C-alpha cells in the first residue's frame with residue numbers, strides 16, 4: 001500500500017467520464033489541481049460509444065422538462081450557470097463544430113465521439129490535471145469534517161490519497177463492461193444521503209407470452225408512432241425486434257414506464273383513420289382496408305394486422321363496429337411489456353442520489369462539507385437526445401467552481 005503524504009490536489013474526482021472530465025478541466029481553468037481516478041484503461045468510455053460513436057453532446061432545446069427526477073427544478077441552477085450555448089462555445093473553442101441532426105440533437109460535424117474525448121485529454125494536460133487510469137476507487141473514509149481519504153487500486157497495488165474536496169462522478173449502473181459501478185450510490189448511503197430508487201432507463205422493452213411471436217415476426221420494421229402512458233407521450237419511431245420493442249419513442253417512454261403497466265401506441269399519429277375511411281367511402285370505398293393501411297405501413301406490418309383487422313374487406317362494406325375497431329387498433333394499440341432489457345442495454349439510470357441532500361448551486365452534500373455528486377449518479381435523468389450529456393457537463397462545471 002502506498003500513501004500520498006504530500007497531496008498536491010485541490011480535489012479528487014472519482015470517474016473520468018463526461019462529468020469528471022469537465023469538472024477537472026474547469027477546475028484547471030481556475031488554477032486548481034485535480035486528480036481523476038478512472039477504473040478503465042482510458043477516459044470517456046461512454047462518450048466514445050455514445051450516439052452510435054458520434055456523440056450527441058447536447059440538445060438545443062434543453063429545459064428541466066426534459067428530465068425525469070423527483071425534483072427536476074433542482075437542475076435550474078446548474079443549467080443557468082452552464083447553458084447549452086456554453087457547451088457549444090466550449091467545444092467550438094476546441095475545434096468541434098456541431099450540427100443539428102433532429103429534434104435539437106447536436107453532434108460533431110466530424111461525426112466522431114473520439115474528437116470530444118480528445119478535447120478533454122488535451123485540456124487535462126494543458127491545465128496540469130492528473131488522470132490515473134486503471135485506478136478503481138475502493139472506499140472513502142472521513143478523516144475529520146471536510147477531509148476524506150480515498151483508497152484506490154492501480155494494477156493490484158492499493159494507494160491512498162487524502163482530499164478536502166471529493167467529487168463523485170462515477171456515473172450510474174448501465175453497462176458494466178464500460179466501467180459502470182454503484183460506487184457513488186454506496187458512498188452517498190455511507191454518508192447518510194438517500195438514493196431515489198434506481199432502474200434502467202432509455203431502455204428497450206421486452207414482450208413475452210402469447211403476443212411474443214406477433215412482435216418477433218415484425219422484427220426490423222420501424223413505424224412513426226405516438227407512444228404514451230399516463231405520465232408522458234413521445235412521437236418518434238418505434239422498432240419491432242425479436243424480443244419486443246425498441247426505437248427512440250420506446251426508449252423515451254421506458255423512463256416513465258413501471259413494470260406491470262401498459263403503454264399505448266398511436267400507429268398513425270398525424271392522421272385520423274376514421275377520416276381516412278370516410279374519405280375512401282365518399283370515393284366509392286372500393287379499396288380494401290389493407291390497401292388503405294398500405295399507404296402508411298410496410299406489407300409485412302399490414303399483413304400482421306390481419307390478426308386484429310378485416311384487411312381483405314372493402315372499405316364500403318365496413319360496418320360501424322368494424323370502423324370503430326380499426327380506429328381503436330390503429331390509434332390505441334395497447335401493449336403490456338414484460339420487462340426491460342436491463343442495465344446492459346440501458347443508456348442511463350433512473351433515480352440516484354436524492355437531490356434534496358445537495359445544494360443546487362454547488363452540488364455539495366448539504367450535511368457533508370467537501371463531498372460533491374455530479375452527472376448520472378444524481379437523480380436527474382435526461383430524455384434521449386443529448387440531455388444527459390448537458391447535465392453531465394453542467395454539473396461538472398458547477399462543482400469545479402466550488403472546489
Ligand SMILES: Cc1cc2nc3c(=O)[nH]c(=O)nc-3n(C[C@H](O)[C@H](O)[C@H](O)COP(=O)(O)OP(=O)(O)OC[C@H]3O[C@@H](n4cnc5c(N)ncnc54)[C@H](O)[C@@H]3O)c2cc1C
Nearest residue numbers: 015017018019039050051056137171179375376386388389
Ligand atoms: C450506449 C450509450 C449511448 C449513449 N449516448 C448518449 C448520447 O448520445 N447523448 C447523451 O446525452 N447521453 C448518452 N448516453 C448517456 C451518457 O453517456 C451518460 O449520461 C453520461 O456519460 C454520464 O456521465 P457521467 O460522467 O456521470 O458518467 P460516465 O460517463 O459513465 O463516467 C463515469 C466513469 O466513472 C468510472 N468509474 C465507475 N466507478 C468507478 C470507481 N469505483 N473508480 C474509478 N472509476 C470509476 C467509469 O468507468 C466511468 O468512466 C449514452 C449512454 C450509453 C450507455
